[in-house]
Amino acid sequence: MAGKEYLTGCFVGSHFVDTRDALAVEDKFRLKALASVSVATPDVAERALSLAASYQPTAGYRRAEILRRVRDRLAARREAFRDLLVAEAGFPLRDAEGEVARAIETLALSAEEAKRIGGEVVPFDGAPGGAGRMGFTMRVPVGVVVAITPFNAPLNTVCHKIGPAFAAGNAVILKPSEKTPLVANLLASLFAEAGCPPGGLAVLHGGPPVAEALLADQRPGFYAFTGSTAAGASIHAKAGLRRTQMELGSIAGTIIMADADLDMAIPKCVGASFRKAGQVCTSIQMLLVERSVYDEVRERYVDGVGRLVAGDPAEAGTDVGPMISVAAAERVEGMLGGETVLTGGAREGAVLSPTVIERPADDSRALTEEIFGPVACLVPIEDLEEAISRINGTLYGLATGLFTSDIDTAFAAARRLRVGGVHINETSSSRVDLMPYGGVKASGFGHEGPKYAVREMSEERLITFSGLSG
Incomplete structure (x- = not known):
């Protein structure tokens, strides 16, 4: 330039x-x-x-x-x-x-x-x-x-x-x-x-x-x-x-149920976690996965994230560029201390490599503050009830994604999730510009x-x- x-x-x-x-x-x-x-x-x-x-x-x-x-x-x-x-x-x-x-x-x-x-x-x-x-x-x-x-x-x-x-x-x-x-x-x-x-x-x-x-x-x-x-x-x-x-702001969650089409869900979740270096209000911060498919999702999701290329945004092969400043990258890097990092976590200047942390504590910064960076938390859940409780338990309510093949599960989530948008078989970051977009609670x-x-x-x-x- x-x-x-x-x-x-x-x-x-x-x-x-x-x-x-x-x-x-x-x-x-x-x-x-x-x-x-x-x-x-x-x-x-x-x-x-x-x-x-x-x-x-x-x-x-x-x-x-x-x-x-x-x-x-x-x-x-x-x-x-x-x-x-x-x-x-x-x-x-x-x-x-x-x-x-x-x-x-x-x-x-x-x-x-x-x-x-x-x-x-x-x-x-x-x-x-x-x-x-x-x-x-x-x-x-x-x-x-x-x-x-x-x-x-x-x-x-x-x-x-x-x-x-x-x-x-x-x-x-x-x-x-x-x-x-x-x-x-x-x-x-x-x-x-x-x-x-x-x-x-x-x-x-x-x-x-x-x-x-x-x-x-x-x-x-x-x-x-x-x-x-x-x-x-x-x-x-x-x-x-x-x-x-x-x-x-938001602490956006996306839910993967055991009956989900994982071939569809996992690539979408990889992309929605790290677009614009995770600096999106609806980026997946909590990836909530039903326990019976957790190990498979964990392996495939972490593998997909590990294949993302971080670095110079002007290079055609780059997937994740820098955060808005070195200070912003340092702030997010500081949230990783003590967490189980499955992939990523390295920082060079304003570039923080795409990072997945596993099972952070419920009172950790990673689950109680908006990360707003290239970090996603993998969390196993027992059932939809736990997923709804976790999402509704945050201060925020902007959007949630849900992957399932069961119509009753979809409607139950749509009725009970207290967020501005519920996206079935899409991620929390799904958006078409003609749709209404807004949140509840501390999300505005x-x-x-x-x-x-x-x-x-x-x-x-x-x-x-x-x-x-x-």
């Missing part, structure tokens, strides 16, 4: 603005500087907020046209986005290509939803006193949406915030992770090329002080946040009566998925008419 030129300013009023303060962005594998990105000053933030507050959305079909143009431009520049994700996020080529493909789909789905926003007729004559009245509901924009996004999906998660918010007629102020700001700027440039009106989108860079400034201002009406539970709880508290959407509330996010980022208004002749 040497010699590359990057967009490094804050994006305000359809232009990039440089400031006196900057933050360094590293190549996550080589641990060398890629660029320095301008940090939003109070003046820059105020201009972004003022433009957003005065933004008047165009018609839905025009918003759809803009989103489709952004999608088409992203598709035309997919290699540039892929290479940037490899460098600044540390994604292996396959993960980066998948991220770009999903972002293209998310923008396409958002464009479709921009044309479908509507309400319903209310049957007033169905109630006493309602005769002679008519009414309907309509959905209107919330106004200004602030989106605070993480490093682990710095393109697609950004599209899941910007796309539905813009589709619903809102102005959007994005504060991307300071670890991965460059891809957000490249996306913003596509919005400018596609004809997004000034004020429709701003991108402000910086750490917590920038987020605090956006929270302190009263003009935003909605906060969409993806990140840690602690940070999400703080943002939610400071938002007051303003609306929030929180997609937070509200949903991503363009159709569902558009409803979150708009308000329902009732209109009634009385005294009409005829």
Whole structure:
């Protein structure tokens, strides 16, 4: 990536603005500087907020046209986005290509939803006193949406915030992770090329002080946040009566029952445990295996994990790249002390080899904290009852996978697991971008998925008419 030129300013009023303060962005594998990105000053933030507050959305079909143009431009520049994700996020080529493909789909789905926003007729004559009245509901924009996004999906998660918010007629102020700001700027440039009106989108860079400034201002009406539970709880508290959407952490589990198709289940579990170096909220942290097939699953799963290649994400054969920083890799490495490591556990710089630990204690950090790294825990279970108890016993509730051939087992799990999504014969990390995606308990509330996010980022208004002749 040497010699590359990057967009490094804050994006305000359809232009990039440089400031006196900057933050360094590293190549996550080589641990060398890629660029320095301008940090939003109070003046820059105020201009972004003022433009957003005065933004008047165009018609839905025009918003759809803009989103489709952004999608088409992203598709035309997919290699540039892929290479940037490899460098600044540390994604292996396959993960980066998948991220770009999903972002293209998310923008396409958002464009479709921009044309479908509507309400319903209310049957007033169905109630006493309602005769002679008519009414309907309509959905209107919330106004200004602030989106605070993480490093682990710095393109697609950004599209899941910007796309539905813009589709619903809102102005959007994005504060991307300071670890991965460059891809957000490249996306913003596509919005400018596609004809997004000034004020429709701003991108402000910086750490917590920038987020605090956006929270302190009263003009935003909605906060969409993806990140840690602690940070999400703080943002939610400071938002007051303003609306929030929180997609937070997880200790995700996937269950393999004795009647599962192991030829299907095990390869899926290997992939879902270590995609993006395990830095995915729904990565398999607990692989819960019914005891009668535990030894076979253990052998085949560990063998599959041992075949994964960790290292330079720019190499075509690499399966697992670096974590977001050396400090993050050291944190996860520190969680392995005293555990039975079946494979992996070696660290070089920010790269931690794919690691499987066996039967950690119930009160261990590995089963009570979100690992958010390339580590999975193998845990034998007696039956579905134990699996449900273990998953429901965590603070979190984002998603669970279940492999079984028994329909009664599947429905029992669907009814009793307290999570946002139960995926039968898929892993906890299964996701299609059109589906509703969100959690319960400490995993947050509200949903991503363009159709569902558009409803979150708009308000329902009732209109009634009385005294009409005829």
